[in-house]
Amino acid sequence: MSLVTLRASELLSRFAEFDSIIDARSEDEFALDHLPGAVNWPTLNNEERRIIGTMYVQVNPFEARKRGAAMAARNIAAHIERELIDKPKDWKPLAYCWRGGQRSGALSLILAQIGFRVTLLEGGYKGFRAALVQDIPLRVSGLNWQVICGTTGSGKTRLLHALAAQGAQVMDLEALANHRSSVLGAIPGLAQPSQKRFDSLIWQALREFDPSRPVFIESESKKVGNVALPASLVEAMHGAACLNLVLPDKERVALLLEDYDFFVRDTESFCERLQVLSTFLGKALVARWQASVRSGDVELVVQDLLSQHYDPVYLQSMRRNFAHFEDARIIEPANHSPGAMAMLAQQLIGQST
8 A cells, every 4th residue: 555645835846746636525616726637536526515514513423424434435436437447556646635634535545555656635725725825926926027018908918819829928817817807807608717716727827937038917907807816916017017018099999899799799788787887987978888889889989988987097007006117118019910919929029038
């Protein structure tokens, strides 16, 4: 039998040592957040966990543990039959649950008895989460951040994608958050990750960056939709060098109509989102915009949104929070097209090497 334990702080730099990372928690716990690359083998599934938890409180812990052991044994047997029959003897898994206790311990013991070299994560997910939170500021501080600024519709996200496509290091916070970072930024049909999951995704991205090369990032606020950026990342962005991406208003409107085409297709959804702005801009103005949207004049409303809401708010925020915004180098693509952004990305990469 080969069963060893590993502290979460040590795991942060040792992921590559394991052939599989097994999360023994329930499906809902796994969906909330999990270790990078983990697969979910519930020792107790959602319903079983609820049943055992209720029995633990309403009957007694001993009866709950007996019933839980029977459920866990059946589930572990199913995992073995489904996942392990073709695994070689030198397969090296790491297993964890909430705190590295009963659920992953039971699974690990059986895998070790079979003859696999099993590592049990000490402290479980809870320990890993604590180590991750402490590690993020260390990774953030060691990187050369290049903040891409620019008013709404200037193409910041398109430029990030063009940079990534050409091999530059990019932190795309909006992609990680499933949100376009504004009052109108929610993406239809796409839920945002939990805060813990968002933190883990940021940490995963950070650990892949080369400190000797710049990392391009968009000038986000402290939150992207409903999830918050790590304070250390916000602080690093605020003190980093800035690039100011500039497009003419006509190009910005065209870009937004392309990127938010679902609002053009679903005018009532657009009108519903606009209602949120009543608090800031007044009911009369928003009602006028809603009437224009319903009559098909979406382009005019987008232009008004830029000039009367987004631009003033953005510029005020940038001047207040980003130390080097006023000194930012102006970068101007020929237009808002992907081709123009690709050309600009190529120039930026050439200048940063």
